[in-house]
Amino acid sequence: MKAYRCWAEIDLGALERNLGRIRAALPPHMQYVAVVKADAYGHGMPRMVARLMQSGASMFAVANVYEGAELREVGRGWPILVLGPILPEEERYLAEYDLTATISTPEEVDRLSAAAARANTILPVHLKIDTGMGRLGVWHEDAASLYEKVMAAAGLKLAGIFTHFSSADTDPAFTSEQRNRFLHALETLPDLDTSKLLIHADNSAGLESLSPDSPFNAVRIGLLQFGCLPYPDSFLAELKPEPVLSFHTRVGITKSLPAGTSISYGQTFQLTRDSRLGVLTAGYGDGIPTTASNRAQVIIRGHRCPVLGRVTMDQTIVDLTDCPEAQAGDRVTLIGHQGDECIEVQEFSQWAMCIPWEAFCSITKRVPRLYRTSREQ
Known part of the structure; x- marks a missing residue:
């Protein structure tokens, strides 16, 4: 694959x-x-x-x-x-x-x-x-x-x-x-x-x-x-509609930085402890909006990890300190299920300060759509 x-x-x-x-x-x-x-x-x-x-x-x-x-x-x-x-x-x-x-x-x-x-x-x-x-x-x-x-x-x-x-x-x-x-x-x-x-x-x-x-x-x-x-x-909840789209990226590298280090453009976040970070291979050029900076979370190996600092065009930094098993190449879920955790588009939209319609439409053209049929589930 x-x-x-x-x-x-x-x-x-x-x-x-x-x-x-x-x-x-x-x-x-x-x-x-x-x-x-x-x-x-x-x-x-x-x-x-x-x-x-x-x-x-x-x-x-x-x-x-x-x-x-x-x-x-x-x-x-x-x-x-x-x-x-x-x-x-x-x-x-x-x-x-x-x-x-x-x-x-x-x-x-x-x-x-x-x-x-x-x-x-x-x-x-x-x-x-x-x-x-x-x-x-x-x-x-x-x-x-x-x-x-x-x-x-x-x-x-x-x-x-x-x-x-x-x-x-x-x-x-x-x-x-x-x-x-x-x-x-x-x-x-x-x-x-x-x-x-x-x-x-x-x-x-x-x-x-x-x-x-x-x-x-x-x-x-x-x-x-x-x-x-x-x-x-809404009463429509009784229909139990199933999410059709999930949104994912990867961990590019992991690194350790000392307390007091500022993170990303504008120094909008400063580490309060010695931390292990992950740099994700997606940013606002893919559909993770800058409004999610210092607000959003992602799921890695079934654990929620917070976004640190400003989201950049091609990369996003997350805190892996409480997820020590995370490694480069790991699947990262931005919207969807992973293990027992789930981030629904409504939650993602709150972090992004937008509506779900906008969140879906903001996933850019450079993000490939992979289609699964019922037989592949």
């Missing part, structure tokens, strides 16, 4: 089991929209998409046209929703790669209708309604006028309507207000037949607030399918 200095292991079997559990928890009519933007949250889009296609995903969502084109190379037959705005120079690729655009403004309706005419085709679109995120989408009080413009536009076919909750993991009251705004906006749309459209608002964080008597017939699942709960007290 090739000796890797830093790598991420991706458990394809866990991904498939997570999707199965999520689908089993959803009403039978509910469509599963697998969100795989940002290289499937750093897990590697092509392999993730291929397994999700095999496992029963109904549809995919990406951030932009480039990601949609990359996904389409994996397979055809699944709708692909582009969640971000379409730039003028990207319009022609919607027809070429059979992508569904998101519309937020009248100007987009005009542009995409003209693009459909040039391609001599009908382009599917989803109308996005802004219920309080303040990002993409037509403001909910103005939704009816944009809806009518979409319905009247030659070359466009309305395939769905959706919104996005800004605080589903932290503010249930505001999420409820956003939901009510969305439902009211739907009521203002003339001659709306929701049975012929995908109506979606919930993502992994807001999934628990779905109501069986609502018009919603699709959910967007992102981080949950990769085994990360949006927040620990």
Whole structure:
């Protein structure tokens, strides 16, 4: 086996089991929209998409046209929703790669209708309604006028309507207000037949607030399918999602230094005892953020070892004094299980002062992804 200095292991079997559990928890009519933007949250889009296609995903969502084109190379037959705005120079690729655009403004309706005419085709679109995120989408009080413009536009076919909750993991009251705004906006749309459209608002964080008597017939699942709960007290914990990604590096060298020695750039840490240190073969160039300096821990030979000093681009220093058996070449776990110890991405994110989404996406391209199947477990 090739000796890797830093790598991420991706458990394809866990991904498939997570999707199965999520689908089993959803009403039978509910469509599963697998969100795989940002290289499937750093897990590697092509392999993730291929397994999700095999496992029963109904549809995919990406951030932009480039990601949609990359996904389409994996397979055809699944709708692909582009969640971000379409730039003028990207319009022609919607027809070429059979992508569904998101519309937020009248100007987009005009542009995409003209693009459909040039391609001599009908382009599917989803109308996005802004219920309080303040990002993409037509403001909910103005939704009816944009809806009518979409319905009247030659070359466009309305395939769905959706919104996005800004605080589903932290503010249930505001999420409820956003939901009510969305439902009211739907009521203002003339001659709306929701049975012929995908109506979606919930993502992994807001999934628990779905109501069986609502018009919603699709959910967007992102981080949950990769085994990360949006927040620990969620009812989704009952699904017992399995982590799909683990993050590892190696001990490069070990060395001993006396008490009083300063460690790494900026002298932000000073040894208070004679210490044995390990220099790891990964740093912020791999995905260990500098915000984890003097805060994070790693697992070596089943023991937690603290990070000392500032994380550097290619190396990170840890304290091995209480793990005397550690040696050069040892496997180091940054996220994942080793022995009886475990560092979950939520804990890693707290040290990194970020959210789990960002932690996954911050594992850089120079870190190889190694994929394991169920037979290899």
